[in-house]
Amino acid sequence: xxxxxSVRDLVTTFxxxxxxxxxxxxxxxxxSAGETLAIVGESGSxxxxxxxxxxxxxxAPGRIESGSIxxxxxxxxxxxxxxxxxxxxxxxxxIFQDPVAALDPLxxxxxxxxxxxxxxxxxxxxxxxxxxxxxxxxxxxxxPEARLRDYPLAFSGGMSQRVMIAMALANDPEVIIADEPTxxxxxxxxxxxxxxxxxxxxxxxxxxxxxxxxxxxxxxLCQRVAVMYGGKIVETGPTAEVFANxxxxxxxxxxxxxxxxxxxxxxxxxxxxxxPPTMREPIIGCSYAPRDPLAVARCFVEAPALEPGEGARRHxxxxxxxxxxxxxxxxxxxxxDQAPRxxxxxxxxxxxVADLTKxxxxxxxxxxxxRQQVRAVDGVTFDVHQGETLGxxxxxxxxxxxxxxxxxxxxxxxxxxxxxxxxxxxxxxxAARRRYNRNVQIVFQNPMSALNPRRTVGSMLSEPLALQxxxxxxxxxxxxxxxxxxxxDASIANRFPHEFSGGQRQRLVIAxxxxxxxxxIVCDEAVAALxxxxxAQIINLLKELQTRLGLSYLFIGHDLATVRHIADxxxxxxxxxxxxxxxxxxxxxNxxxxxxVSLLSAVPDPDPSxxxxxxxxxxxxxxxxxxxxxxxRFHTRCPIGPTMRTDREIxxxxxxxxxxxxxxxxxCHFAGEFTLVGSGSSAPIxxxxxxxxxxxxxxxxxxxx
Amino acid sequence: MTAIPExxxxxxxxxxxxLRGTLADPGVFIATVIVIIFVSVGLLAPFLPLQSPYxxxxxxxxxxxxxxxLGTDEFGRDLFSRVLFGIRQDALxxxxxxxIGALMGILLGLASGLNRILDAVLQRILDVSLAFSSLVMGxxxxxxxxxxxxxxxxxxxxxxxxxxxxLTRSAVRSQQVRDYVTAARVTGAGPIRVLVRHVLPxxxxxLIVQAxxxxxxxxxxEGAMSFVGIGVRPPEPSLGSLLRSSSSFLAIxxxxxxxxxxxxTALVLCxxxxxxxxxxxxLRR
Numbered sequence: 001x002x003x004x005x006s007v008r009d010l011v012t013t014f015x016x017x018x019x020x021x022x023x024x025x026x027x028x029x030x031x032s033a034g035e036t037l038a039i040v041g042e043s044g045s046x047x048x049x050x051x052x053x054x055x056x057x058x059x060a061p062g063r064i065e066s067g068s069i070x071x072x073x074x075x076x077x078x079x080x081x082x083x084x085x086x087x088x089x090x091x092x093x094x095i096f097q098d099p100v101a102a103l104d105p106l107x108x109x110x111x112x113x114x115x116x117x118x119x120x121x122x123x124x125x126x127x128x129x130x131x132x133x134x135x136x137x138x139x140x141x142x143x144p145e146a147r148l149r150d151y152p153l154a155f156s157g158g159m160s161q162r163v164m165i166a167m168a169l170a171n172d173p174e175v176i177i178a179d180e181p182t183x184x185x186x187x188x189x190x191x192x193x194x195x196x197x198x199x200x201x202x203x204x205x206x207x208x209x210x211x212x213x214x215x216x217x218x219x220x221l222c223q224r225v226a227v228m229y230g231g232k233i234v235e236t237g238p239t240a241e242v243f244a245n246x247x248x249x250x251x252x253x254x255x256x257x258x259x260x261x262x263x264x265x266x267x268x269x270x271x272x273x274x275x276p277p278t279m280r281e282p283i284i285g286c287s288y289a290p291r292d293p294l295a296v297a298r299c300f301v302e303a304p305a306l307e308p309g310e311g312a313r314r315h316x317x318x319x320x321x322x323x324x325x326x327x328x329x330x331x332x333x334x335x336x337d338q339a340p341r342x343x344x345x346x347x348x349x350x351x352x353v354a355d356l357t358k359x360x361x362x363x364x365x366x367x368x369x370x371r372q373q374v375r376a377v378d379g380v381t382f383d384v385h386q387g388e389t390l391g392x393x394x395x396x397x398x399x400x401x402x403x404x405x406x407x408x409x410x411x412x413x414x415x416x417x418x419x420x421x422x423x424x425x426x427x428x429x430x431a432a433r434r435r436y437n438r439n440v441q442i443v444f445q446n447p448m449s450a451l452n453p454r455r456t457v458g459s460m461l462s463e464p465l466a467l468q469x470x471x472x473x474x475x476x477x478x479x480x481x482x483x484x485x486x487x488x489d490a491s492i493a494n495r496f497p498h499e500f501s502g503g504q505r506q507r508l509v510i511a512x513x514x515x516x517x518x519x520x521i522v523c524d525e526a527v528a529a530l531x532x533x534x535x536a537q538i539i540n541l542l543k544e545l546q547t548r549l550g551l552s553y554l555f556i557g558h559d560l561a562t563v564r565h566i567a568d569x570x571x572x573x574x575x576x577x578x579x580x581x582x583x584x585x586x587x588x589x590n591x592x593x594x595x596x597v598s599l600l601s602a603v604p605d606p607d608p609s610x611x612x613x614x615x616x617x618x619x620x621x622x623x624x625x626x627x628x629x630x631x632x633r634f635h636t637r638c639p640i641g642p643t644m645r646t647d648r649e650i651x652x653x654x655x656x657x658x659x660x661x662x663x664x665x666x667x668c669h670f671a672g673e674f675t676l677v678g679s680g681s682s683a684p685i686x687x688x689x690x691x692x693x694x695x696x697x698x699x700x701x702x703x704x705x
Numbered sequence: 706m707t708a709i710p711e712x713x714x715x716x717x718x719x720x721x722x723x724l725r726g727t728l729a730d731p732g733v734f735i736a737t738v739i740v741i742i743f744v745s746v747g748l749l750a751p752f753l754p755l756q757s758p759y760x761x762x763x764x765x766x767x768x769x770x771x772x773x774x775l776g777t778d779e780f781g782r783d784l785f786s787r788v789l790f791g792i793r794q795d796a797l798x799x800x801x802x803x804x805i806g807a808l809m810g811i812l813l814g815l816a817s818g819l820n821r822i823l824d825a826v827l828q829r830i831l832d833v834s835l836a837f838s839s840l841v842m843g844x845x846x847x848x849x850x851x852x853x854x855x856x857x858x859x860x861x862x863x864x865x866x867x868x869x870x871x872l873t874r875s876a877v878r879s880q881q882v883r884d885y886v887t888a889a890r891v892t893g894a895g896p897i898r899v900l901v902r903h904v905l906p907x908x909x910x911x912l913i914v915q916a917x918x919x920x921x922x923x924x925x926x927e928g929a930m931s932f933v934g935i936g937v938r939p940p941e942p943s944l945g946s947l948l949r950s951s952s953s954f955l956a957i958x959x960x961x962x963x964x965x966x967x968x969x970t971a972l973v974l975c976x977x978x979x980x981x982x983x984x985x986x987x988l989r990r
Contacts, residue, residue, distance in 0.1 A: 410887060430895075437891040450884040454906040463902070464892035509888070516892055 002073060003030035004174060004207060005054070005092075010067035012046075012053050021279050023049040023062070025231035028306070033174060034205040038218040038239065041228035042254075042531040044276050050228070051179050051211045055088050072174075090120040093168035097180040099160035103152035109136075109163055110148040116170040135166040139196050156621050158189035165196060169206075176200070179211045186395040187558065188618045191602040194221050195617055213531065215258050216604025219243060224312075227251045230277045230287025233306060237313030240608045245325050247315040249292045252326050257536040259561040261603055262610040265584060269565060270329050271540045272533035275501045286318070293330050294319060347386025350421060350520055350552050351407065351440075356380045357415035358402050362626050374625050376402040378576035379416070381660040384520060389546065389553040391567025391584065393560050393599070395622055399576040400556045404524040407554060408442050409433045420520075441513035445525035447505035451497035457483075457508055458493030464515040478515075485548075486511045486541060503534035507541065514545070520552045527562060539566050561603050564588045572596045575625055575633040582664030592666040594641070594674040595634050632656050632669065640674045723910075726986055733982030736975035743972060744799075747792030756783040758790040758942050766958045775964050779954060787942040788964050794854060794943035795972065799923045802858045806865025807916060813866065814873020815900045818881060828874070831867040839864045839926050840933075847935035854943075857936045861923045872915050876908030910987035914980055921976030928969050944969045 012024040024046040031037050041047040052058050056076050069076040096102045113132040136144035139162040168176050182190035198221055200206050210222055218225050219239055226236040235248035246252040256270035274291040277283055289299035298318045306314045309322030320326055357379055362372035376399040384390045394400045405411040409428055417426045425436050444450040461479045480490035486507040513521055527535040545551055557563040564584050571581040580593040591597045598616040618637050623629055635641040635651040642648040650669050658665035728734050763781030767773055775784035817824040842863055847856040880886055889903050930936030931945025939946055944965045951962035
């Protein structure tokens with residue numbers, strides 16, 4: 001059978017002013033009609049460039065240097081501009097990462113969809129409208145007739161991505177290329193979008209090429225996977241087989257570095273030392289050899305080709321034989337014992353937050369009217385104890401970053417109190433705040449913007465030390481000690497931030513936070529912007545520093561699987577309120593609040609054994625905090641709430657409260673009714689919910705061929 | 706998760722290398738050479754072996770000759786010498802007035818970052834001063850201090866205050882929400898330290914671009930004010946005043962008008978080219 005799409009020895013190079021960047025270095029693969037293929041890799045692996053090359057859309061200074069792309073027997077690279085235009089959108093179409101940026105803000109949805117429809121078929125405006133409604137229906141946009149007249153502004157991120165998918169579908173393409181389609185979305189919305197793509201593939205037979213860095217998403221959607229590293233495919237095969245028995249050390253390490261809900265918390269995350277190749281220099285031998293402790297001499301001199309293994313599998317590795325499983329990555333002695341510490345007696349409460357509230361001025365509803373109030377944080381109570389890590393999890397807009405700013409003291413709360421070491425620290429004068437910040441520091445999400453591009457590493461670290469009165473040799477010694485503490489060499493003091501990779505920059509941010517000898521560090525999505533292999537490094541570093549320096553962390557994140565790995569206790573936030581709090585085991589193993597249950601079930605897991613588990617797909621998105629739902633704020637989306645059961649008016653009228661003193665507190669009138677049976681892996685959901693109705697859909701992953 | 710930014714890390718953030726990079730653009734290079742020649746010749750005019758620009762008595766409107774490279778004016782003064790001394794006035798305006806105006810503007814812009822009420826007051830003042838066209842400003846200044854080079858200097862400085870003030874303020878506003886500014890604050894840096902050590906260095910790119918454009922404005926304002934008679938007054942030579950006196954004799958002595966006009970145009974153009982080149986290199990990454 002002739003494959004639908006066939007790529008051979010594709011080489012794409014970017015000719016930048018700083019020299020050539022060889023992004024794709026010889027990629028070959030086939031895609032059959034109706035297949036789902038994932039191209040997975042970290043940033044810089046060449047996966048996105050491969051995707052744009054498929055449609056011959058590589059932009060200058062990039063150029064496809066050699067190789068061939070054959071679509072239904074026709075050479076794509078030999079097509080004229082007009083022929084390419086006819087192919088794009090009609091036979092092959094693409095979905096991008098940021099749906100909000102990909103829609104024209106000044107064009108009604110009707111016109112954008114209409115443009116996509118009429119670009120390839122000469123039909124009337126009313127016929128195009130009808131088709132647009134049909135498409136919107138297909139991708140699950142409620143009330144499409146009314147929404148046609150809306151501008152993209154009126155659509156949330158998830159809805160915008162649905163519009164993008166509708167546009168991509170407009171002309172019944174045979175292939176949809178989705179480039180990180182869910183990366184910018186919340187996990188519950190991600191689950192919805194993956195479901196849409198899955199349905200399309202099943203019902204219409206549209207082939208999907210999914211470009212992603214998230215192994216869990218791959219396992220959820222794709223039958224086949226191609227793992228890219230250093231501009232090449234290093235391993236490919238059926239997803240379940242590859243993930244169960246990886247035959248390339250990179251696949252093995254990537255899997256081991258990914259936090260998984262299906263694994264017990266005490267399985268350590270493997271930190272992959274080193275950094276990916278820069279793609280500027282030629283790579284001699286296997287691109288992964290420098291980071292693989294099991295590499296043999298041949299790996300450094302001769303590049304392995306993609307060899308056939310068992311069945312449909314291929315791998316490019318000298319060490320692997322294609323059938324026996326690779327030995328696990330040996331620990332290099334640097335790695336520390338990652339097992340969660342035995343439940344030591346909790347230290348004294350370091351930070352006590354009670355009934356914390358923060359209101360922001362929203363827009364005015366009408367001229368001269370009063371400003372609406374946005375309650376970003378609404379009555380939050382928690383303690384952080386000496387030496388512990390408190391995880392705070394929630395979707396975007398739930399108020400978790402506002403809590404970070406309040407705890408840091410750079411914003412003042414509207415109500416409630418913050419006590420640090422027994423002292424009231426709620427509203428601080430500038431001088432008192434400076435004293436307070438000697439104890440409370442922050443590590444930001446994005447290490448790019450957290451470092452001043454104009455200052456050297458040395459001067460950045462010296463500033464807080466000099467402000468403490470250190471001078472001369474003492475200052476330099478302390479600065480070098482800080483760099484060493486975060487695993488960096490003291491010789492880098494004269495270099496600028498842009499010379500470092502994301503993971504190294506995050507180490508520098510941590511070093512700066514440590515410069516004032518703090519006791520509590522607020523980690524605001526501290527690993528979210530990093531590649532998986534670097535995430536584990538930073539998590540390990542944070543754990544090591546905690547052990548050595550007795551630090552406490554308030555670890556804020558959106559990914560339950562990651563937070564679960566580092567936190568001793570976890571709080572789950574929804575629309576400014578804590579819905580559930582307890583130990584990490586309690587919250588992730590025995591969740592009691594329906595939101596926590598749904599959140600947990602929406603986290604994609606690469607473990608093949610987790611595929612059989614049932615998932616709850618919450619419908620809709622987080623409501624606006626401008627006008628939060630009455631009573632329980634989750635009731636509009638709740639799988640056991642009043643939209644599902646008419647007798648549950650109490651959820652609309654009465655706000656449930658959790659006992660903040662309880663070890664495991666749940667703010668739900670019907671706590672525990674909707675639970676995951678067992679913990680982690682293969683957990684059916686036990687609640688008698690009608691299937692396929694209302695705000696919840698339960699899906700079981702189709703079995704892989 | 707696009708591959709390209711990760712693959713090509715930002716170019717060096719060290720300023721000197723960026724400036725050198727700007728000079729690699731042929732247009733900018735030529736413009737810079739022209740400006741350097743003009744400005745150095747202008748500033749060094751008193752020390753060059755030239756005839757006095759004030760010496761009268763020769764033949765009026767003499768054609769170019771070995772003695773008078775550009776001929777003479779209506780009083781028989783050497784035109785070449787007068788043009789060079791004229792450039793000198795413009796160079797002085799650029800070298801003195803632009804930095805003064807820029808400094809005042811930067812200070813006001815930074816002050817805006819300290820306090821919201823101060824910010825509101827300062828911004829309204831800058832709004833008002835921006836509303837005056839530079840020539841109206843020139844007329845007001847000349848009415849107060851009298852026509853002359855001083856009026857030009859003050860006008861150019863005043864015109865530049867809101868330009869630099871606005872630019873600095875917008876840089877302050879955009880930098881203050883950056884994580885590294887928050888980090889500096891929570892590691893103990895006070896507000897002034899944050900402004901000077903963290904905000905200002907990141908605004909330098911935009912300020913340099915504005916400085917190049919301001920030099921062009923300075924030359925232009927000098928020319929305009931002197932041309933309408935409220936700037937440099939005869940017999941003092943300046944590019945503007947030369948244009949003014951030559952305008953009556955366009956038919957008899959076209960070179961009299963063409964020489965200062967070409968130089969004035971060239972200077973304005975060159976500063977603009979340099980400004981654009983810097984803009985491309987420094988700001989649009």
